[in-house]
Amino acid sequence: MEIFQHPFLYPILLPLASGLLCLLLPKILSRVSGWIAVIISAFTVYLVWPLFMSEPQTLDLIANFSFKVDKLSGFILLATTIFGFLISLYSLGFMKKKIYQNKYFAYLLWTIAAACGALLANELIILLSFWGFLGFTLYLMIALGGAQASSAAKKTFIIIGATDSLLILGIGLVWIITGSTRMDGLAIPLNHPHTYIAFLTFAIAAFAKAGAMPFHTWVPDCGEKAPTPVTAFLPASLDKLLGIYLLARTANDLFVMNWAMNTLLMVVGATTVLLAVMMALVQHDLKRLLSYHAVSQVGYMVLGIGTGIPIGIAGGLFHMLNHAVYKSCLFLCTGAVETKTKTTDMDKLGGLAKVMPITFICCLIASLSIAGIPPFNGFASKWMVYQGIIDAGKSSGGLWIIWLAVAMLGSALTLASFVKVLHATFLRKPSAEVKQNTIREVGLSMTIPMIILAVTCVLFGVLAYRLPLNHIILPAVKDTVAFTGIWWAGPATFLLLVGIIVGFVLYFLGNKGKVRMVSTYIGGESLPADEEVTGIDFYKTIQDINPLNALYKMAEKNFFDxxxxxxxxxxxxxxxxxxxxxxxxxxxxxxxxxxxxxxxxxxxx
Amino acid sequence: MLLIQFLIFPGFLFAATIGLVTSWIDRKVTARVQMRVGPPFLQPFYDIIKLMIKETLVPAGTSKWFFLSAPLLGITAVSLASLILWRVLLTPSQTFMGDLIVLIYLFTMPAIATVLGSFASQNPLASLGGSREMKLILAYELPFILVLLVPVIKLQSIRLGDILLGTAAVHSISGVLALLVAILCMQAKLTLVPFDMPEAETELTGGAYIEYSGPPLAMFKLTRAMMLFTLPIFLMTVFWGGIPFAQGWLPLFLGILKYIALVVIMVLVRNTAPRVRIDQAVKFFWGPLTIIAVLAAILAYLGW
Structure with a gap:
């Protein structure tokens, strides 16, 4: 059985087998299952590293059973396993007292295995099998959230299952058109209704997985009800990686795109960016709010890939990676808040900046990243998407102006939404439910993943070209990307830091650092303790404007679901x-x- | 070298000095409108120095470092913006790709710093002020981005250097419309009346800045002064040919005159208009102004 010694099969078989082991462990040893998951997921990272570094290679086990790794799947493979490891580590702390530990870690390992399988597949049938299995583990993991999560799990399963069925149809069509389902040989020109239908089914499967509109509605439900690490791993990072991988594969390799299909992608992308962020603006629950942003950000990735030109595609892929980083960081911060306060309702939080400083700073960095503030990573990738939209616009129509304006407005709205989060959760006066003096920072196994992710946000932004782009993203794009005079992220960050330090020196020079703590001044009145501005209704003004109020009301009644x-x-x-x-x-x-x-x-x- | 440019010219010190001079113009014109004499030339400088040596007060129960860093975030961002902008003006051919987008973000940062600072104050009035500021950002950002696209559409580039070297947008109908919309957005970006609801002295007693005192307040005041200088220059660079340095004295003089004219327009508007409510402002920016901005973009696309 020398076939089983091939490096392609280890990252699939090993987590699969150890997942089974976790499931079979007796209840008493449930802590062990967590450690198994941490060790195996770390080992999987080690296993896929040579695949990421290697030149493209294929493995043909038997006829119609072929695997392949190239630069695109290689880097997504690496990212997937690293996120798997970080989430396992975090779950070790988060899942400490939960009774379903064994099941959870088993499903986690299976998810890693299936994701590796889907990414390594070079045969559409194999891709489909792993894809279906991923839908199944997703259902199981959401259902761990207990009785309240079961309807969300069912909804997810039906949406993902239905789009997977469409994918089967699409694969069938591809087989009819070309007589082959081998992925590396396909480059189908879009010239016949069948090819269009096939492309659309692939795109819809990718949209549903990544959570682009109109197939996004499972993401907010799942985000609110499923255990937080599940949301941080699946809808926030892994499913984005996989969905966008399928979309990039479809648009760049399997099919030869034309103007109409690119425009369709842009329409989906722009709509997703704008509508999802408008919904996020009015949410009260932290996890639900983050989930809407997880939908909104997909729009940027789809926009990037829809440009059809190298810098845009690279921007889309880069944004996918960045999003996975900052969004999991945000979810992990939420998980930390939830562990300590037992709630994610923003009405009942506040004042945590003082008692949970590490969580606050990680959350702040990730918030600024998602809003695309320079010099963080979100800015670098969004900027590439913008550049892609403009370059693509030079050759085709005036629609690019709309995409660009929507993308930039989306950033402003994202920022507004996260300003609200920071206010309601960390900065404002603590609400009556929060006992500021009993809350401490969470444990090491939970803070380390958050810190790693937050530092990555900064590094990927400041050294955007030198680190991720040069080594990871640009090799994954087929054509060479023309970079002329990228913005100087490094010097700018240095100057920003210098500015802040000089500012503190000036503070000190001015009055020798004399600082006096005083109580707040509210027009000379003393306010009762329960009188507070929660901040969750900040954007009520916007919600009440005609005709937005009608649209919001319809959205509340699930009219667009x-x-x-x-x-x-x-x-x-x-x-x-x-x-x-x-x-x-x-x-x-x-x-x-x-x-x-x-x-x-x-x-x- | 870059550090010296950042701290002295054309970064912090330069922008702060001219900004304070501009705020003197503001105060002088305001005084003349109100039939007063107005302050002496150096008054804005005295005000800042006085604040710098006052005691710093921090509200109890907040995160002290964060409360004190917020003003610095804003002032650093506007210094950096000034540096990038003036490098474009001095050497238009040597700028980086997409500097327009970087500048748009950097010019939003002072407002964000105000919002974060006000939230860290743990004061309900400050929270209200901060939330108004944030809504105001949302409101004006839409038409502002749209009109900034007008020169981008005309010249197919998001490099500010290309835009500066190309034909100034203001020589076309779309450019004039865009500039008008941009001036109104600038009024809101500087939170000058009629868009001063984040501070709203009469109802929120300073709103966003209510808990700030001494050096941190001086930083906020300086940031505002620097924005008062940098933003009109930015608009001139995008729409109106900037301040030309290489074409002799007369164009340079005209450029400075254009700048002063923009400032005086803003000051006159702020002295003759009443404050509007925040929902009225949002409706104004998302309604009529956005329509005009879209119109300008369409006209620009058609080549007008």
Missing amino acids: IYDVGTKFIFLFVEGLRHVHTGRLPWYLSWVVGGLLILLIFLRS
Whole structure:
């Protein structure tokens, strides 16, 4: 069995087997399962490292069973396993007292295995199998959130399952068109309705996985109900990596794009950016708010890939990586807050900056990153997407102006939303529920992943070209990317730091650092203790403006939820058929006999 | 070298000095409108120095370092913006790609710093002021971005150097519309009346700045003065040919005159208009101004 010694198979088989082991462990040893997950996921990173470094290579086990790694899948593979490791480490602290530890870590390892499989697949059928398995583990992990999570899990499973079925259809079409399902040989020109349908099914599967509109509605539900590390790992990082991987594969390799399809991608991207961030603006629950941002940011990635030119695609991929970094960081910070305060409702938080300084600083850095403030990483990738949109616009139509304006406005709205988060959670006066003097910073196994991610935000922004772009992103794009005079992130960051230090020196020179703590001044009045500005209704003014208020009301009633609309439609459709199911045995038997009769009549000839 | 440029010219010290001079113009013109004599030339400098030697007060229960860093964040960002902008003006051919976008972000930073600082104050009035400031940012950012795209559409570049060297946008209908919208957005960016609801002395007693005193307050005041200088120059660079240094004395003189004209327009508006409510401001920027901005962008696309 020398076939099993191939480096491609270890990252798939090892987590799969150890996941099974975790599941079989007795309850008493549940702490062990966590350590198994940490060690195995760290070891998987070690296993995929040579694949990431290697030149593109293929492995043909038997006919139609082929694996391949290239620069694109290599870097996503590495990112996936690193996130897997960080989340395992964090979960060690988060899951300490939960009863479902064994199951959780088993599913986590299976997810890593299936993700590696999907990324390494060079055969659409293999990709599809792992893809389906990922949907399954996703369902299981969300369902760990208990009874309240079951409807979210079901919704996720139906949306992901339905789009996976579309993917099957698309693969079938690809097979009809080309007679092959081998991925590295495909480059289908879009010239026939069949090819369009095939492309659309692939794109829809990618959209649903990544959470782009209109297939996004599972993300906020899942974010609110599932255990926080699950959200940090799946919808926030892993599913983005996989969804955008499929989209990039589809748009760059499997199909040859044309103007219409690129424009379609841009429309989806721009709509996602704007509408999701408008929804995020009015949320009260921290996790739900973050989930809407997880949807909104996908828009930038889709926009980048939709430009169809190298710098835009590189920007989209870079943004995918950056998003995974800062969004998991934000979710982990939320998890830390949740562990200490037992709530993620922003009405009931506040004043945590003083007692949880590490969490606050990590959250601040990640917030500024997601809002695209220079010099953090979000700025670098968004800037590349903008440049891509402008370059693409030179050759085709005036629509690029809309995409650019939407993308830039999206950033401003994102910033507004995170300003609200920082205010309500960390900065304002603590609410009555928060006991400021009993709350301490979370433990090391939880802070280390947050710090690593926050530092990565800074590094990927300041050394954008030298570190991630040069070594990871640009090799993954087929054509060479023209970079002329990138903005000087390094010097600018240095100057910003110098400015702040000089400022503190000036403070000191002015009055010898004399600082006096005083109580706040509220027009000379003393306010009762329960009187406070929670900050969650900051954007009520915007919500109340015509015609936005009508749209928000419709959104609250799930009018734009493809799942809700879909189920209503289906119930309408099957209403007649429901009456047939009376539950009486003779009735069913007569149906069976009737069916048999019809079959016989048809088969007679 | 870069550090010296950043701290002295054309960064912090330069922008602060001219900014304070500009704020003297502001105060003098305001005084004349109100039939007063107005302060002496050096008054803005005395004010800052006086604040620098006063005691620093910090509200109890907040994160002290964060409360004190917020003003520095704003002043550093505007210094950096000034540095980048003046490098463009002095050597238009040697700027980096996408500096326009960097500048847009840097010019938002002082407002963000105000918002974060006000939130760190743990004062309900400051919270209200901060939230108004944030809503104001949202409101004006949409038309502001749209009109900044007008020269980008015309010249197909987001390098400020290219925009400066190309034909100034103001020589076309779309450019004039864009400049008008941009001036109104600038009024809001500087939180001057009629868009001063974040401070709103009469109802929020200083709002966002209510808990600040001594050196941190001096930093906020300096930031505002520097913005008062840098923002009009930015608009002139984008729409109106900037301040030309290489074309002899007359264009240079005209450039300075244009700058003073922009400042005086802002001051006159702020002295003759009443404050609007925040929802009115949001409606104003997202309604009529955005429509005009879209119109300008379409006209620019059509080549007008």
